[in-house]
C-alpha cells in the first residue's frame with residue numbers, strides 16, 4: 237500500500253466496533269513479519285483489567301503487545317520502548333491521551349512505519365479523541381464499517397446498551413466495569429436516550445481532556461470499553477472480546 241521509501245509515515249485504521257480494525261492491524265503486522273521487519277506492538281493499560289499482554293480479534297488471532305500507560309504523558313514511553321522497531325503498531329488508540337499524536341508523529345519523523353487502530357466515535361457518535369487528530373496527521377486512513385445489527389446496512393456507529401436499553405446521552409463516555417454491551421449500528425438505527433436526568437449540556441466529558449485523573453474518570457473508562465470492542469471482526473461486546481482474547485492468550 238506504500239511506495240518504496242526511506243521515510244516513515246502514519247497509517248490509521250478506524251471505524252466502529254466490530255468492523256475488523258484489529259484484524260486488519262494484525263494482517264499488516266504479519267506481512268511485515270514475513271518480510272523480516274522488526275515489529276513492536278502497544279496497547280493501553282486500560283486493558284490491564286483483563287490481564288493481557290496481547291491484542292486479539294474475535295477470530296482468535298493475536299499478537300504480543302506491550303502495555304502502556306494511556307493517560308497523560310504515559311504514551312511517550314512508546315518512544316523509548318523499542319527504538320529499533322521498523323514497524324510500530326498501536327491498538328485501541330481511542331483509549332490514549334492526546335500525547336499519542338505526538339508519539340506517532342515523532343516515530344514517523346524518525347523513519348518508522350506507524351500503524352494505529354482505534355474507533356473514531358464515542359457511543360454518542362461524536363469524535364473520539366485522539367483518533368480524529370491522528371486521522372488528520374496520518375498519511376493513510378482506512379475507515380472500516382461493520383454491519384448494522386438492526387438492519388444489515390453498513391454500520392459506522394457504536395451503540396451502547398445498558399441492560400438492553402440505549403445508553404443516555406449524558407452517560408459518561410467511558411464506563412469501566414459497567415454492565416453494558418455494544419452493537420455496531422448504522423446512522424438510522426443508532427439510538428441515544430435523552431431526558432432531564434443526567435448532566436445536561438456538559439457533554440465535554442466526552443473528551444477525556446476534562447478528566448485529568450489517572451484513569452480519566454468514569455467518562456474515559458466508558459469510551460475505552462467501547463473502543464476496545466471495536467477491534468474484533470465479530471459482533472461481540474467489549475467484554476466478550478476481552479474474554480476471547482484472554483482465552484487466546
Ligand SMILES: [Zn+2]
Pocket residue numbers: 384385386387388389421422423424425426
Ligand atoms: Zn441500521
